[in-house]
Each structure stands twice: as C-alpha cells, then as structure tokens.
Amino acid sequence: MKSSVITFPGSNCDRDMDVALNKFGFKNKMVWHNDHELPKSDLVVLPGGFSYGDYLRCGSMASKSKIMHSVINFAKSGGLVMGICNGFQILVESGLLPGVLLRNRYLEFICKNVYVKIDNKQNPYFKNLDKEVFEFHIAHNEGNYFCTKDQLKEIEANNQVAVYYCNDEGKTEDLFNPNGSIKNIAGIFNKEKNVLGMMPHPERMIDQSLSGEDGSLFFKNLINNLK
Amino acid sequence: MIVSAIITLKKDVLDPQGKVIHQTLEGMGFKDVNEVRQGKYFEIDVNENDPTKAKGIVEDMCKKLLANLVIENYKIIETQ
Numbered sequence: 001m002k003s004s005v006i007t008f009p010g011s012n013c014d015r016d017m018d019v020a021l022n023k024f025g026f027k028n029k030m031v032w033h034n035d036h037e038l039p040k041s042d043l044v045v046l047p048g049g050f051s052y053g054d055y056l057r058c059g060s061m062a063s064k065s066k067i068m069h070s071v072i073n074f075a076k077s078g079g080l081v082m083g084i085c086n087g088f089q090i091l092v093e094s095g096l097l098p099g100v101l102l103r104n105r106y107l108e109f110i111c112k113n114v115y116v117k118i119d120n121k122q123n124p125y126f127k128n129l130d131k132e133v134f135e136f137h138i139a140h141n142e143g144n145y146f147c148t149k150d151q152l153k154e155i156e157a158n159n160q161v162a163v164y165y166c167n168d169e170g171k172t173e174d175l176f177n178p179n180g181s182i183k184n185i186a187g188i189f190n191k192e193k194n195v196l197g198m199m200p201h202p203e204r205m206i207d208q209s210l211s212g213e214d215g216s217l218f219f220k221n222l223i224n225n226l227k
Numbered sequence: 228m229i230v231s232a233i234i235t236l237k238k239d240v241l242d243p244q245g246k247v248i249h250q251t252l253e254g255m256g257f258k259d260v261n262e263v264r265q266g267k268y269f270e271i272d273v274n275e276n277d278p279t280k281a282k283g284i285v286e287d288m289c290k291k292l293l294a295n296l297v298i299e300n301y302k303i304i305e306t307q
C-alpha cells in the first residue's frame with residue numbers, strides 16, 4: 001500500500017505520520033506543498049501542525065496551495081484523504097469537508113490525551129475495528145467544530161460524524177467535550193466516506209513507551225482494510 | 228485604488244474573544260456595553276481605477292479566501 005504525506009510550511013506532525021505509516025506497512029512518500037502532482041497513492045494524509053503560521057484562519061492558506069488541486073481531484077475521484085488536526089482544518093477550508101474549526105471554547109491551547117468514540121464503521125477507515133472507545137492525543141487551539149444547522153442536519157442524515165469526544169465508557173456528554181465542538185464532534189467524513197478529518201492524533205499513540213497503542217490498532221486495521 | 232473589506236462573525240457564531248473583551252471593558256468601568264464582536268479589517272490596493280470593478284475584485288477575494296462564509300460575513304468599502 002502506498003501513502004503520501006503532504007508537508008506544508010509549518011507542518012510539524014508530518015514526520016510522525018511518516019513513521020507511523022511506515023511502521024504498519026505503508027510505503028510512504030513525503031510530498032512538498034509546491035509540487036503539482038501526487039505520486040500514485042492509496043492514501044493521502046494532510047498532517048498536523050501550523051501551516052502558514054495559522055495566518056488568516058487555520059488551514060486557509062494551505063488549502064489554496066498548488067498540491068491541493070491534485071489532492072482535491074484525488075478525493076473527488078474516490079481516493080482516501082485523511083486530515084489530522086491542522087490537516088482537518090485544511091480539509092474544511094478546501095471545501096472537501098463541511099463546517100469549520102473555531103477557537104476552543106475557553107480560548108486555551110489544549111494538549112492532552114482524550115477518549116474518543118468510533119461507532120461509525122461503514123467506511124474504509126474504521127471498518128473491522130473491534131472496539132469503540134479509543135485513547136488518542138489532542139493538541140490544538142482551534143478544534144471547536146462548528147457548522148450551520150442545515151449542514152448539521154445533512155451531516156447526521158448521511159451518517160458523516162466519524163469521531164466523538166467521550167469518556168472512558170464512551171459517554172458523549174458535554175462534560176467530556178474539551179473544546180466546545182457541536183455534539184462533541186471530533187471528526188467527520190464527507191458524504192462518500194473517503195475523506196476523513198479529525199482533531200485527535202492517532203500517530204502519537206503507536207508505541208507503549210510513548211503514550212499508548214490505540215493508534216497502532218487504527219493503523220493496523222486501516223492497512224488491512226485497504227489490502 | 229484602495230478597497231477595504233470588513234469581515235465579521237455571523238450572529239449565531241460564538242465569539243469567545245469578543246466576550247472576554249466585553250468582560251474586560253466592564254471591569255474597566257465601561258458599563259454601557261451590550262455586546263462586543265471581534266472582526267477583521269483588510270485594506271487592499273488593487274491595480275484598478277474603476278470603483279465597481281475594484282470592489283468586484285475584492286468581493287471575489289472575500290468569497291474565495293478572506294472570509295469563510297460558513298461563519299463570517301463581509302462588507303466592502305471603497306476608500307480612495
């Protein structure tokens with residue numbers, strides 16, 4: 001399986017993602033934002049970080065970079081595109097995903113492990129995962145998912161919510177909402193479920209000696225789903 | 228000519244910065260504040276002397292980059 005990770009100026013989770021993808025069997029290539037063409041890929045990842053210093057709105061500049069034409073075409077033809085953290089912000093700014101990520105509700109940068117619930121498994125990312133509650137890391141200042149009422153209706157009707165913030169038992173109450181996101185939304189899909197954006201970082205949970213291995217479960221399952 | 232654009236948050240979008248500024252103003256003794264909403268202001272020097280065309284160019288910029296229409300409105304002002 002071939003993957004590509006896009007590096008924008010200011011990306012800082014691109015190498016972590018490269019390590020994670022290679023560890024679980026992907027042949028990963030790093031792609032510079034100024035390139036025009038994506039290499040042949042089964043999965044394209046937009047990594048976390050602070051592309052363009054978060055100027056104007058997080059992800060807004062990166063969403064207009066040269067490589068994004070190719071990424072948008074790839075996504076529109078059904079290719080798998082996953083955006084983590086800043087990558088999620090870039091996906092909403094590019095129009096591939098609905099909504100927007102606002103400043104966290106209490107205006108603080110949040111950096112901690114959280115529990116997230118994944119019960120939407122009719123998609124290539126989460127199909128065959130054998131549990132629902134995962135411990136992932138979040139680190140963001142703008143992760144407060146927002147969309148219009150009409151968008152929310154459509155998102156729910158199409159089963160596009162991918163990941164919810166929750167507690168260790170999978171309860172998705174406001175108490176376990178770190179940033180004020182509508183309905184505890186931590187990640188969403190496009191209608192077709194080939195584009196996934198989420199704030200939590202699975203690539204930071206791939207080694208017991210770092211902070212846990214729930215990310216390993218995700219990546220192992222993902223590559224198996226794509227084979 | 229220089230065209231200005233003001234970007235503001237839509238009514239139903241939470242503006243925590245505006246809230247904190249409001250609270251601080253109250254703390255400073257400005258008691259007559261109903262609400263504070265924070266926005267963005269751009270001055271763009273466009274190589275175009277026709278005001279309608281110049282505004283049109285900046286409007287296109289607002290739609291495509293300067294504003295995110297999910298959460299923001301824009302207003303264009305011709306300055307000189």
